Amino acid sequence: MEVILSFLTGSLYAAGLYLMMRRSLFKLILGLMLMGHAANLLLFTIGGLKRGAPPFIQEGMSRLTGDFADPLPQALILTAIVIGFGLNAFAVMLIRRVHETTGTDDLDEMRHADGPIR
Template sequence: MEIVLAFIIGGLYAAGLYMLMRRSLVKLVIGLALLSQAANLLIFTLGRLIRGRPALIPSDMARLVEPFADPVPQALILTAIVIGFGVQAFAIILIKRAYQTVGTDDLDDMRSTDVMHGSSSAPPVNLPNDKWRSPVEATLRDEGA
């Protein structure tokens, strides 16, 4: 089973990294989620697998007796799951707002804080209008153009 999990972990890492390298913001968030699953599973597998022996001390005993599932990786993963959720939730709302404000989810168009469609090879996607820019900035750009 460890061998099977090793391939699942590899697959999740590959998929996560591939999505992180995409230009679309939404795909980036999906990549982030995949990557955190992969990391959790990696830690879990390194703690070795065992069936039906959770780290619970039976009521008639004072301590765990072998064999038992390693509680240390589990404790780490528990924290990681919750934090991963926080990151994901924040990222989802962030890209929603960013898309609303900037009008594109192409990372290549977000490289600069000043000019929106700096050196992008793709044509501007769904550009709303000049609303989001301050008047000064708008003037500057118009003069530059």
């Protein structure tokens, strides 16, 4: 299954990057969110995929035994998901505020912050 998820991860990265190369603010944010998903999926895939072996210590046992899923990547992904949510929520609000301020959705018109001489 790692192979398939590897390809899926790559595809999500590709879709995300493609969206970020568009001129629309909205697509930019969409792309960022897809990239976030892609990174999480990558982390999950790299952690090793195990079916039906969640990292819970059963009642009566004192440690995980057998072929259990590596809990560490899961914890890392959980952290990354929540961090990603915070960043995305802020970014979503930002594009809305940017749209209100500039009156456009077109990133090509947002060049007041740079340009040849300023």
